[in-house]
Amino acid sequence: MSDPAFQIIDPGLFTTVQDLGRHTYQRYGVPVSGAMDAFALQAANLLVGNESAEACLEITVQGPTIHFLTDMVIAITGSDMSPQLDGEDIPRWEPLDVKQGTLLTFGQLRDGMRAYVAFKGGIDVPTVLDSRSTYTHGGFGGYRGRTLKSDDVLPVSSDSASVSRRKLPSGYTLPVYGNHHEIRVVLGPQDDLFTEDTVATFLTARFKISTESDRMGYKLVGPTIESSNSANIISDGNALGVIQIPGDGSPRILLSDRGTTGGYPKIATVITADISKLAQALPDHTLRFNRVSIEEAHDALEHQNSVLSALSRQGKPLSMTVSIGDTAYQVETPDGLPVTKTSLHSASISETTRRLSAVIDGKTFDFKVDVTQEA
Amino acid sequence: MPMGDQALVIEFGDHIEPECNARVHSLTRALDSSTPTGVVAVIPTYRSLTIQYDANLIGYTDLTNQLRDIDVNSNAHEILTNRIVHLPTIYGLEFGPDLEFVARHSELSAEEVIRVHSATDYLVYMMGFTPGFPYLGGMSEEIATPRLETPRNSIPAGSVGIAESQTGVYPIDTPGGWRILGRTPLKLFDTSRERPSLIAAGDYVRFVPLSNKDEYQMIEEQIMKGEYKPTVTTE
Numbered sequence: 001m002s003d004p005a006f007q008i009i010d011p012g013l014f015t016t017v018q019d020l021g022r023h024t025y026q027r028y029g030v031p032v033s034g035a036m037d038a039f040a041l042q043a044a045n046l047l048v049g050n051e052s053a054e055a056c057l058e059i060t061v062q063g064p065t066i067h068f069l070t071d072m073v074i075a076i077t078g079s080d081m082s083p084q085l086d087g088e089d090i091p092r093w094e095p096l097d098v099k100q101g102t103l104l105t106f107g108q109l110r111d112g113m114r115a116y117v118a119f120k121g122g123i124d125v126p127t128v129l130d131s132r133s134t135y136t137h138g139g140f141g142g143y144r145g146r147t148l149k150s151d152d153v154l155p156v157s158s159d160s161a162s163v164s165r166r167k168l169p170s171g172y173t174l175p176v177y178g179n180h181h182e183i184r185v186v187l188g189p190q191d192d193l194f195t196e197d198t199v200a201t202f203l204t205a206r207f208k209i210s211t212e213s214d215r216m217g218y219k220l221v222g223p224t225i226e227s228s229n230s231a232n233i234i235s236d237g238n239a240l241g242v243i244q245i246p247g248d249g250s251p252r253i254l255l256s257d258r259g260t261t262g263g264y265p266k267i268a269t270v271i272t273a274d275i276s277k278l279a280q281a282l283p284d285h286t287l288r289f290n291r292v293s294i295e296e297a298h299d300a301l302e303h304q305n306s307v308l309s310a311l312s313r314q315g316k317p318l319s320m321t322v323s324i325g326d327t328a329y330q331v332e333t334p335d336g337l338p339v340t341k342t343s344l345h346s347a348s349i350s351e352t353t354r355r356l357s358a359v360i361d362g363k364t365f366d367f368k369v370d371v372t373q374e375a
Numbered sequence: 376m377p378m379g380d381q382a383l384v385i386e387f388g389d390h391i392e393p394e395c396n397a398r399v400h401s402l403t404r405a406l407d408s409s410t411p412t413g414v415v416a417v418i419p420t421y422r423s424l425t426i427q428y429d430a431n432l433i434g435y436t437d438l439t440n441q442l443r444d445i446d447v448n449s450n451a452h453e454i455l456t457n458r459i460v461h462l463p464t465i466y467g468l469e470f471g472p473d474l475e476f477v478a479r480h481s482e483l484s485a486e487e488v489i490r491v492h493s494a495t496d497y498l499v500y501m502m503g504f505t506p507g508f509p510y511l512g513g514m515s516e517e518i519a520t521p522r523l524e525t526p527r528n529s530i531p532a533g534s535v536g537i538a539e540s541q542t543g544v545y546p547i548d549t550p551g552g553w554r555i556l557g558r559t560p561l562k563l564f565d566t567s568r569e570r571p572s573l574i575a576a577g578d579y580v581r582f583v584p585l586s587n588k589d590e591y592q593m594i595e596e597q598i599m600k601g602e603y604k605p606t607v608t609t610e
Binding site: 023024025026027028029030031128129138140185186188189234235236237238239240241242259260261266269270271272294297298301302305 | 379422504572
């Protein structure tokens with residue numbers, strides 16, 4: 001079920017519907033698309049009680065004006081574009097109640113480049129190739145395959161989420177993006193086509209983001225990076241954040257709407273945890289690359305995701321399973337009820353030790369479990 | 376080789392040739408039939424396979440160990456069953472404005488160009504450039520012709536062209552500089568289909584010449600009514 005939920009009064013500079021993208025069709029030449037700042041999109045969804053991958057609005061530099069046709073819960077994350085509801089400043093990165101008839105506007109861009117607006121239930125445009133993301137160059141996905149225009153009316157799913165809303169963990173500092181960005185990279189896959197000196201230059205120079213930058217990728221201006229033999233390799237597949245070096249020696253970082261394959265050598269690849277910083281970097285901002293190992297990159301990603309997992313744990317019923325091989329078995333209380341927060345705290349069970357049982361292949365196994373609650 | 380923290384690329388060689396490409400498709404099919412946990416997408420190309428994974432679900436070392444255990448047959452090329460996708464194509468007329476030029480350049484008649492171009496089953500080495508665009512290999516050097524000096528602003532979807540010794544089909548209207556020999560009424564890419572791309576990497580493409588405009592229009596009408604079923608055979 002979905003209802004007309006909001007109307008675009010003014011579309012802003014470049015406003016599209018995005019989720020986490022379509023991945024499996026890359027082998028047919030279909031770009032992934034999806035939110036440029038996937039972290040901010042997931043956080044916005046979780047704050048309004050959605051699953052992390054629902055479709056949101058991605059707004060760019062200059063925000064839209066939105067008229068709400070119904071009461072709902074929204075959250076705005078990502079860049080700071082001075083959001084207001086009916087002329088009153090509103091906070092970012094938290095769930096907000098909005099009333100039918102109110103107007104959401106954006107003002108001055110204070111920090112970052114792209115903001116995300118999540119709506120409780122998720123924007124309910126049709127899925128195309130398993131995703132609601134807009135691919136504007138291909139003219140499909142999102143709302144009619146294009147950026148939003150004045151008078152567009154978008155539906156939001158009215159299926160109520162199981163979780164009403166969530167709050168960022170106290171002590172979490174909101175991202176401040178700034179205008180210089182230290183970006184971590186893993187070298188390769190074709191760093192061996194560059195001399196040591198060239199790689200050293202690449203890793204120490206300050207580059208400026210060119211105005212020839214969009215959702216496909218960012219072109220960088222700085223010292224010329226030249227490969228030691230020819231400018232081309234046999235076309236390979238591309239990954240998110242890959243840094244190609246074309247014949248002109250200006251690095252190009254490939255992002256959400258990137259082509260699936262490319263024939264320029266790839267000197268390095270931006271780590272996933274730093275894609276969010278890039279998504280919030282404007283033309284004329286500077287950046288510098290720092291080399292890390294894959295293990296360090298995975299640690300950074302885990303650190304970034306810990307905020308998302310802390311969010312998604314809120315309000316979820318606690319459940320406990322015993323896994324044997326690939327099969328998970330539900331653990332029950334002695335009364336035969338699934339383990340929930342309530343049953344764990346019920347008076348019939350001692351403070352720290354729970355008696356629980358699981359039925360595996362017809363046999364009942366009793367467990368004594370010591371539970372320590374995670375912060 | 377790692378490509379960042381959530382992708383890797385496996386190279387099978389450094390040349391564009393069918394044997395090497397067959398090993399790429401052999402591994403692709405092995406991964407399709409039994410996908411390791413955490414693998415998000417694969418992109419087969421001329422001589423390599425790019426594998427994207429979710430680092431929350433699997434680590435780089437775990438994944439590479441699992442991939443090493445997959446047996447990629449070295450004579451995959453002889454044992455793979457390949458689909459041959461037939462593309463009915465009208466050559467010349469308003470559909471193929473460069474047929475005459477290619478004929479003059481190759482010192483052949485237009486009929487001979489059509490015969491040479493449609494005599495080969497072309498291997499789809501990879502897909503890329505735009506959704507549904509097949510990179511075809513194996514065109515006869517007899518009809519190789521340079522690109523247009525000035526690219527056209529718009530080439531209609533379905534146009535069959537050549538550039539040097541490559542041949543290909545434009546799946547959607549795009550600007551382009553290839554010499555256009557003809558056009559197929561078939562839709563190579565359609566997001567509303569269950570299989571959006573008519574062609575996959577590892578398939579072969581066979582151009583089947585249509586003898587006149589009526590045949591082209593008949594197929595076009597059948598496609599519009601949803602009654603046309605593309606011919607796909609196996610070799």
